[in-house]
Amino acid sequence: MNTPVEVFNQSSSESFTDYLSLGKKLAILNNQNKLQIDSSIKIAILSSSSMNGVSDVLVAQCSSFNVFPNIYTAEYGQYAQEILNSESYLYSFNADLIIINIDLKSIAESYELLPYQKTTEERESWLVETIIFFESFINEITFKSSSMILMHNLEVPVYSPMGIIESKETYGFLESIEDVNRGLRDKYKMSNQVFIYDFNGFCSKIGKTNILDYKMYYLADIKVKTQFIPDLCSDYSRYIQPLTYKTKKCIVLDLDNTLWGGIVGEVGLEGIYLGPTPEGRLFLEFQKKLLALHNRGIILAINSKNNEEDAMNVIKNHPYMALRENCFAATRINWKDKVSNLKSLAEEINVGLDSMVFFDDDQMNRDMVKTFLPEVLVVDLPKDFSQYLGTFEGLNCFETLSLSDEDAKRNEMYQAEKNRNKLLKSTTTLSDYLRTLNLIVYIEEVNISMIPRIAQLTQKTNQFNLTTKRHTEEDIQKIVNDDNFRIISIRVTDKFGDNGLTGLVIISIKDSVNWHIETFLLSCRVIGRKAEEVLLAYVINEAKANNAKFVFGYFNESKKNSLVKDFYLRNGFEMIDRTVQGDTWRFDTMNNYKFPSYIKYKVL
Amino acid sequence: MISNNQKLMTLISSVLNIDENSINNETSPENTESWDSFNALVMVSELESQFEVQFSIEEVYSVTCVKDIKDALIKYGIVL
Numbered sequence: 215m216n217t218p219v220e221v222f223n224q225s226s227s228e229s230f231t232d233y234l235s236l237g238k239k240l241a242i243l244n245n246q247n248k249l250q251i252d253s254s255i256k257i258a259i260l261s262s263s264s265m266n267g268v269s270d271v272l273v274a275q276c277s278s279f280n281v282f283p284n285i286y287t288a289e290y291g292q293y294a295q296e297i298l299n300s301e302s303y304l305y306s307f308n309a310d311l312i313i314i315n316i317d318l319k320s321i322a323e324s325y326e327l328l329p330y331q332k333t334t335e336e337r338e339s340w341l342v343e344t345i346i347f348f349e350s351f352i353n354e355i356t357f358k359s360s361s362m363i364l365m366h367n368l369e370v371p372v373y374s375p376m377g378i379i380e381s382k383e384t385y386g387f388l389e390s391i392e393d394v395n396r397g398l399r400d401k402y403k404m405s406n407q408v409f410i411y412d413f414n415g416f417c418s419k420i421g422k423t424n425i426l427d428y429k430m431y432y433l434a435d436i437k438v439k440t441q442f443i444p445d446l447c448s449d450y451s452r453y454i455q456p457l458t459y460k461t462k463k464c465i466v467l468d469l470d471n472t473l474w475g476g477i478v479g480e481v482g483l484e485g486i487y488l489g490p491t492p493e494g495r496l497f498l499e500f501q502k503k504l505l506a507l508h509n510r511g512i513i514l515a516i517n518s519k520n521n522e523e524d525a526m527n528v529i530k531n532h533p534y535m536a537l538r539e540n541c542f543a544a545t546r547i548n549w550k551d552k553v554s555n556l557k558s559l560a561e562e563i564n565v566g567l568d569s570m571v572f573f574d575d576d577q578m579n580r581d582m583v584k585t586f587l588p589e590v591l592v593v594d595l596p597k598d599f600s601q602y603l604g605t606f607e608g609l610n611c612f613e614t615l616s617l618s619d620e621d622a623k624r625n626e627m628y629q630a631e632k633n634r635n636k637l638l639k640s641t642t643t644l645s646d647y648l649r650t651l652n653l654i655v656y657i658e659e660v661n662i663s664m665i666p667r668i669a670q671l672t673q674k675t676n677q678f679n680l681t682t683k684r685h686t687e688e689d690i691q692k693i694v695n696d697d698n699f700r701i702i703s704i705r706v707t708d709k710f711g712d713n714g715l716t717g718l719v720i721i722s723i724k725d726s727v728n729w730h731i732e733t734f735l736l737s738c739r740v741i742g743r744k745a746e747e748v749l750l751a752y753v754i755n756e757a758k759a760n761n762a763k764f765v766f767g768y769f770n771e772s773k774k775n776s777l778v779k780d781f782y783l784r785n786g787f788e789m790i791d792r793t794v795q796g797d798t799w800r801f802d803t804m805n806n807y808k809f810p811s812y813i814k815y816k817v818l
Numbered sequence: 819m820i821s822n823n824q825k826l827m828t829l830i831s832s833v834l835n836i837d838e839n840s841i842n843n844e845t846s847p848e849n850t851e852s853w854d855s856f857n858a859l860v861m862v863s864e865l866e867s868q869f870e871v872q873f874s875i876e877e878v879y880s881v882t883c884v885k886d887i888k889d890a891l892i893k894y895g896i897v898l
Contacts, residue, residue: 430862440860
């Protein structure tokens with residue numbers, strides 16, 4: 215039995231035909247039950263032109279991040295029937311993601327060929343009608359299902375019969391298509407369910423004069439040349455990765471010839487390349503691109519063979535260093551091997567190896583990491599340093615479907631965590647430590663602004679997660695609107711900073727006598743501070759105040775949550791049932807449950 | 819240098835996912851399951867990019883077996 219990523223690693227994946235045969239191979243293995251699938255996703259593809267090959271290539275590309283998708287490609291040109299008929303296979307298939315590719319030629323062929331047969335007014339009304347056309351399909355789907363929708367925008371042609379005076383038209387042909395794209399983008403800006411895929415941008419990236427092969431178009435209605443299908447699928451996988459929780463969270467960086475040019479141990483701070491010279495600017499710009507990701511919540515760390523003193527001297531004092539000490543959540547600057555450093559970084563930062571990306575200019579280090587830690591994504595940096603940015607920008611692995619405030623603040627929090635760890639080393643017992651932290655736990659019932667973060671926590675939290683139930687934002691929205699449920703969140707602050715919303719429970723209170731804690735989770739960055747006991751104490755007190763007799767807790771074992779298998783036992787619950795599905799625990803509200811003494815809490 | 823003939827055999831075998839040794843002049847959509855209409859087009863694309871030729875739609879339609887592919891290539895001056 216192999217996992218998809220193992221099959222991917224054994225195959226070559228350079229050309230369209232490579233991907234095609236890899237996709238077919240994976241499908242065959244799956245049919246023979248020879249594929250070990252840990253993560254899957256259902257994708258429906260609706261298109262107005264032929265999408266032949268897309269499904270196989272997408273299967274192949276998803277295997278690179280160990281996902282095996284189940285894909286339904288509707289007959290091309292059948293998108294309207296599929297969408298409008300609630301009995302269609304599209305709805306019984308129940309996709310997690312629906313990709314819709316409707317192109318200009320298929321909805322407005324005569325307009326595309328003879329744009330100036332329409333008057334200015336007709337072009338203006340075409341714009342409005344076209345947006346409504348797209349919108350009506352999207353509405354139809356959102357009405358019938360909660361699938362995420364990825365809708366292509368229109369390719370803006372490069373040709374106009376008006377030639378260079380196209381831009382002088384009162385309301386031009388190309389302008390009207392740009393406005394459809396703008397209109398669609400604006401309309402769905404706030405939506406969590408609908409994403410407009412910038413297909414026009416994709417065509418520009420490939421080159422609009424290259425993307426279409428007229429022969430293939432006339433022969434088989436293929437509008438994207440087969441050789442570019444892997445590029446298109448790679449763009450699709452930018453949405454699939456966050457949907458399957460395969461996004462990378464942490465970048466681990468080497469220093470010499472990665473963040474700056476030259477070996478600092480040999481040439482010293484003055485001798486390295488970093489700054490406004492041809493050899494130095496590329497490193498400066500690379501650092502700034504990394505800084506921009508860091509500001510968006512991607513964690514940075516260092517793994518370098520160096521004298522710590524030399525390296526820190528550059529990081530602290532070099533005038534052109536864009537990434538300073540406070541940008542790094544953790545550092546390993548030593549002479550140990552990179553593999554053990556990566557392992558201990560993962561432990562310290564508390565992220566999985568599978569969410570790490572490793573940058574190192576040294577081929578041997580890269581190969582070693584690839585061999586011993588295949589979960590880590592190792593970037594093959596080009597030998598020519600000046601190409602670093604191109605390689606970096608081609609990485610599609612840091613996508614997120616929505617940015618919560620916590621993402622942007624995450625690095626600040628890791629910085630505070632570093633200081634907390636320092637404090638932990640100098641104090642004696644845990645309770646002493648917690649006392650000196652000045653912990654305050656703010657308990658708050660859910661409100662609308664918290665929904666993205668709450669959904670994100672249910673999706674990302676693995677270790678301290680009693681039932682590991684994953685929820686989308688729509689799910690949470692439904693729960694919030696349902697009186698049978700309560701969601702209670704906690705925000706934890708201490709003297710180093712605000713950890714943000716880091717824990718929650720979802721309680722079913724339908725049966726008012728028996729409360730059921732369906733979800734209980736805590737973000738790993740506040741584990742070990744007894745904030746969970748504050749939350750549990752609050753829930754039990756609330757249950758008591760509302761005359762509930764029992765509070766039920768559940769534990770469903772996952773690969774990563776063994777940390778909490780005795781959570782309810784430790785907190786005075788009695789086990790009333792144990793099955794393969796999981797454990798059921800019960801707390802009698804006649805008993806007392808005390809808030810931990812040294813933690814302040816406030817109910818908001 | 820790989821011969822053009824070898825290049826052609828590798829190409830056909832990789833697109834159709836069949837063993838190179840099983841390919842002969844008579845190999846055709848009728849006796850090869852994987853030679854469907856889409857793979858036929860993929861083959862056209864690959865032939866065009868690897869041999870740097872451009873076929874007309876008529877030529878694409880005229881191909882019924884491997885022998886026809888060879889003839890089309892020879893027409894464009896490819897020595898097989």
